Amino acid sequence: MKTAETYELQRDVVDNIHRIIATSLDIKDTYANIAAELRKVIDFDRVSISLVGEKKDTAITYVISTTYNGQALREGEPYPLKKSILERTIATGRPVIIEDTENKEFSTDAVLLQEGIRSRLSVPLRVKGNVIGSINLGSKRPNNFFAEHVHLLEQISPQLALAIENTILFRNIRKSEERLRWERDKLQYVVDALDIGICLMDRELNITWANKKISEIWNLHESAVGMACPVIFHCDDIICPARKAFERGEGRFHDIKVLTKDGRRRYIENVAIPIRDHDGDVKRVLLLSIDITDREKRIHQLSLLTQLGDALQYTLQLDKVFQLVLTCVTAGHALGFNRALLFLVNKEQDAICGKMAVGPSDPDEARRAWQEVSKYQTLEGLLKHVVEIGPLDSRLDIKTKLIAFSTSDEKETVVRCMREKIPLTIKDAHNDPRVTAEFRNALGLKEFVCVPLMVKSEVTGVIVADNLYTGEPITEEHAHILSMFAKSAALAIDNAETYKELEDKIRQLTETREKLLRSERLAAIGEMAAYVAHEIRNPLTTIGGFARSIERLGANNEKISTSSKIIVQEVQRLEKILNSIRDFSKPEEPQKTKTQINKLMEDTLELTAGYLKEIGITVYKELGYDLPEVLVDPGQMKQVFLNLVKNAAESMPKGGTLNVRTCVENGSIKIDFADTGEGIPTEVTEKIFMPFFTTKSYGTGVGLALSQKIVDDHEGKLSVFSETGRGSIFSIRLPLGNDERGRKRG
Amino acid sequence: MITILIVEDDKNQCLLYRHELSEEGYSVEIARDGKEAVTMSKLNPPDLIVMDINMPGMDGIEAMGKILGENNKIPIVINTAYSSYKDNFMTWSADAYVVKSSDLMELKKTIKTVLDKKKAS
Numbered sequence: 001m002k003t004a005e006t007y008e009l010q011r012d013v014v015d016n017i018h019r020i021i022a023t024s025l026d027i028k029d030t031y032a033n034i035a036a037e038l039r040k041v042i043d044f045d046r047v048s049i050s051l052v053g054e055k056k057d058t059a060i061t062y063v064i065s066t067t068y069n070g071q072a073l074r075e076g077e078p079y080p081l082k083k084s085i086l087e088r089t090i091a092t093g094r095p096v097i098i099e100d101t102e103n104k105e106f107s108t109d110a111v112l113l114q115e116g117i118r119s120r121l122s123v124p125l126r127v128k129g130n131v132i133g134s135i136n137l138g139s140k141r142p143n144n145f146f147a148e149h150v151h152l153l154e155q156i157s158p159q160l161a162l163a164i165e166n167t168i169l170f171r172n173i174r175k176s177e178e179r180l181r182w183e184r185d186k187l188q189y190v191v192d193a194l195d196i197g198i199c200l201m202d203r204e205l206n207i208t209w210a211n212k213k214i215s216e217i218w219n220l221h222e223s224a225v226g227m228a229c230p231v232i233f234h235c236d237d238i239i240c241p242a243r244k245a246f247e248r249g250e251g252r253f254h255d256i257k258v259l260t261k262d263g264r265r266r267y268i269e270n271v272a273i274p275i276r277d278h279d280g281d282v283k284r285v286l287l288l289s290i291d292i293t294d295r296e297k298r299i300h301q302l303s304l305l306t307q308l309g310d311a312l313q314y315t316l317q318l319d320k321v322f323q324l325v326l327t328c329v330t331a332g333h334a335l336g337f338n339r340a341l342l343f344l345v346n347k348e349q350d351a352i353c354g355k356m357a358v359g360p361s362d363p364d365e366a367r368r369a370w371q372e373v374s375k376y377q378t379l380e381g382l383l384k385h386v387v388e389i390g391p392l393d394s395r396l397d398i399k400t401k402l403i404a405f406s407t408s409d410e411k412e413t414v415v416r417c418m419r420e421k422i423p424l425t426i427k428d429a430h431n432d433p434r435v436t437a438e439f440r441n442a443l444g445l446k447e448f449v450c451v452p453l454m455v456k457s458e459v460t461g462v463i464v465a466d467n468l469y470t471g472e473p474i475t476e477e478h479a480h481i482l483s484m485f486a487k488s489a490a491l492a493i494d495n496a497e498t499y500k501e502l503e504d505k506i507r508q509l510t511e512t513r514e515k516l517l518r519s520e521r522l523a524a525i526g527e528m529a530a531y532v533a534h535e536i537r538n539p540l541t542t543i544g545g546f547a548r549s550i551e552r553l554g555a556n557n558e559k560i561s562t563s564s565k566i567i568v569q570e571v572q573r574l575e576k577i578l579n580s581i582r583d584f585s586k587p588e589e590p591q592k593t594k595t596q597i598n599k600l601m602e603d604t605l606e607l608t609a610g611y612l613k614e615i616g617i618t619v620y621k622e623l624g625y626d627l628p629e630v631l632v633d634p635g636q637m638k639q640v641f642l643n644l645v646k647n648a649a650e651s652m653p654k655g656g657t658l659n660v661r662t663c664v665e666n667g668s669i670k671i672d673f674a675d676t677g678e679g680i681p682t683e684v685t686e687k688i689f690m691p692f693f694t695t696k697s698y699g700t701g702v703g704l705a706l707s708q709k710i711v712d713d714h715e716g717k718l719s720v721f722s723e724t725g726r727g728s729i730f731s732i733r734l735p736l737g738n739d740e741r742g743r744k745r746g
Numbered sequence: 747m748i749t750i751l752i753v754e755d756d757k758n759q760c761l762l763y764r765h766e767l768s769e770e771g772y773s774v775e776i777a778r779d780g781k782e783a784v785t786m787s788k789l790n791p792p793d794l795i796v797m798d799i800n801m802p803g804m805d806g807i808e809a810m811g812k813i814l815g816e817n818n819k820i821p822i823v824i825n826t827a828y829s830s831y832k833d834n835f836m837t838w839s840a841d842a843y844v845v846k847s848s849d850l851m852e853l854k855k856t857i858k859t860v861l862d863k864k865k866a867s
């Protein structure tokens with residue numbers, strides 16, 4: 001019988017339970033309180049809550065009061081929904097009462113029977129019309145539950161269901177959060193472990209997220225987040241891959257940057273990838289910075305020989321080849337040594353001599369050189385630059401050129417390398433018996449490598465290389481590549497040397513040929529000139545002779561006398577020309593005697609002093625005081641000097657300065673005649689030594705040709721250097737006799 | 747009167763020499779080639795011969811050899827357009843060597859010197 005008191009109690013219990021549920025966040029924590037409240041109004045031995053599992057065909061039960069024995073059915077573990085009491089509750093949406101578990105209507109009845117539970121009550125827990133589970137009571141007595149219990153439980157079940165649903169949702173959120181945090185951490189681990197710089201940037205090219213590696217690659221002292229992309233990558237607008245990625249919206253955009261880090265060049269590839277959000281807009285770009293130095297290094301190593309080969313194709317000059325070879329050893333990543341020195345074997349002197357060195361002479365120069373070199377992105381560009389600027393006269397280079405060893409001096413590293421024909425790597429120059437103190441100190445060597453240059457199993461030279469300024473250890477790989485490279489370099493040097501020899505021979509041949517041609521031409525011209533001269537001279541003699549007679553006879557007729565005088569003068573001029581042609585066509589063999597050139601010069605200047613003064617020409621003399629006597633034909637040589645002085649004077653009709661100089665230079669006497677005249681245009685200088693070429697209305701064009709012929713006959717050389725408007729310098733070089741040279745040296 | 751034999755193949759030159767040397771007071775004979783000169787100097791030996799070298803037929807050097815072979819007393823002055831014959835030792839037997847020039851002063855001076863020398867010996 002339901003009394004008012006019972007009713008009151010039931011209402012209190014429902015209120016309490018509602019309060020408990022409302023104040024708790026996780027319903028599970030308050031199950032015990034709920035059970036205690038229920039026990040005030042219902043007699044039961046067990047209360048539990050069953051929920052539909054995450055997998056819809058399972059159920060999970062949470063026991064609030066007495067527990068299972070934990071064998072057949074574990075709390076909190078899923079069990080099959082099928083044939084359970086919950087299945088029925090869900091199916092019908094109605095409460096289920098089991099009067100006696102001995103009937104074993106449900107799969108769980110047997111389990112509960114073992115624990116002494118005889119009767120059961122299950123009330124569905126509904127959220128928005130869906131049954132999410134049930135609240136269940138159990139009693140050791142059969143037939144213990146009635147409709148009033150159902151009624152009571154139905155009063156609390158909606159709120160309980162909601163609280164449970166909230167708890168589940170809350171848990172799910174927590175779980176998601178945890179999973180999310182894990183995913184984020186996982187990503188961070190991966191991103192940090194990667195050897196690639198990664199960052200995200202927004203449309204303003206500001207970096208919103210970045211890993212540590214990116215700071216490391218780009219030498220940043222702090223995180224890249226918050227920085228603007230151009231500040232870090234120094235790219236201009238046109239090539240900026242991030243900008244491209246924003247503009248195009250898809251694809252990958254690459255750019256390679258070169259930067260110097262710890263004195264080494266690094267190649268960094270930037271890859272920008274646009275990222276679309278759900279709306280399909282590109283609001284971010286992912287940028288990867290990859291250090292591709294090692295890859296570039298390999299490529300460089302492979303292409304080094306090819307590039308050197310290419311570079312050598314456009315130069316056969318020995319010096320350039322040396323420089324290219326040494327530049328290859330020091331430039332870029334393939335070899336990248338700080339310094340490289342070249343020694344070549346001189347077979348005639350049985351010596352191995354320093355030829356050239358490339359590299360800085362001190363740390364200051366090293367810094368400047370690296371800055372300079374970093375301007376060139378490719379080895380090709382650098383090599384081209386090297387060819388253009390020519391050799392640098394560095395202190396290192398000069399020092400190297402002063403080094404020479406006898407090829408029998410085996411205690412020298414370079415000689416040892418040459419004789420043993422194998423690369424030598426010296427780790428510690430100070431304590432290695434293979435290095436002499438002299439060699440070590442001359443170049444400040446610490447750790448270095450020596451490789452032989454071989455052509456057809458013969459050593460032609462040695463390359464020495466080291467990393468004095470960076471102190472980078474010389475690895476076996478470095479030494480190996482250097483030896484490989486040395487093979488090509490040796491061939492290139494050998495080629496260039498052969499070429500140089502050939503070139504020298506060709507130059508000699510050309511000179512001889514030109515001289516031969518000149519004398520042949522002179523001979524032919526001479527022959528013809530002699531013939532013409534004779535044929536003209538006879539009638540000329542007659543004409544002139546009679547003109548003189550007429551001049552005498554018509555002395556009192558002014559007209560006749562003037563006219564015949566003109567004939568006489570003109571004939572005289574023609575005869576003068578014929579005389580010079582005669583000289584030219586039949587120059588005599590030089591009668592050489594020991595002559596002091598300075599004396600000849602003084603004589604010449606004395607002879608011409610009056611003439612020069614008349615035109616207003618000042619003469620400056622600079623006569624070498626130590627000029628030895630030479631074997632020349634004084635008469636012929638004086639004729640040459642006279643010719644050249646006359647020539648100079650004629651180029652300065654309004655006066656000027658004539659500088660004459662004599663000196664000893666490179667085993668010959670050099671005699672210069674420098675005027676301040678009009679100069680000779682280039683196209684004319686080529687012809688002035690040709691017989692009968694003249695630019696003067698009064699000249700015969702024989703003077704310079706004859707002068708050259710005479711100088712040629714003296715084994716000398718007559719040349720001209722001229723600058724239009726500034727003047728010309730005619731230079732004679734006369735070889736000192738062998739005895740003279742011997743005397744000088746001795 | 748002093749006779750001078752001019753050996754010269756050029757007609758106009760002969761005229762000039764005759765004209766100029768006559769004016770100097772010499773008697774001038776003309777031979778047009780070497781052969782004629784040899785004949786003439788044999789028939790009527792002149793006091794001096796002015797000999798050209800390049801002539802058709804017998805040249806001056808050959809003629810000089812023949813003339814001097816017959817009579818080595820006649821002085822000979824070689825008068826040629828070439829200076830190169832100075833190298834030919836045959837010309838060394840001549841008393842003088844004058845390169846032709848429209849100015850006959852040198853030739854006249856040489857003739858006088860040679861004649862003076864002859865007179866003195």
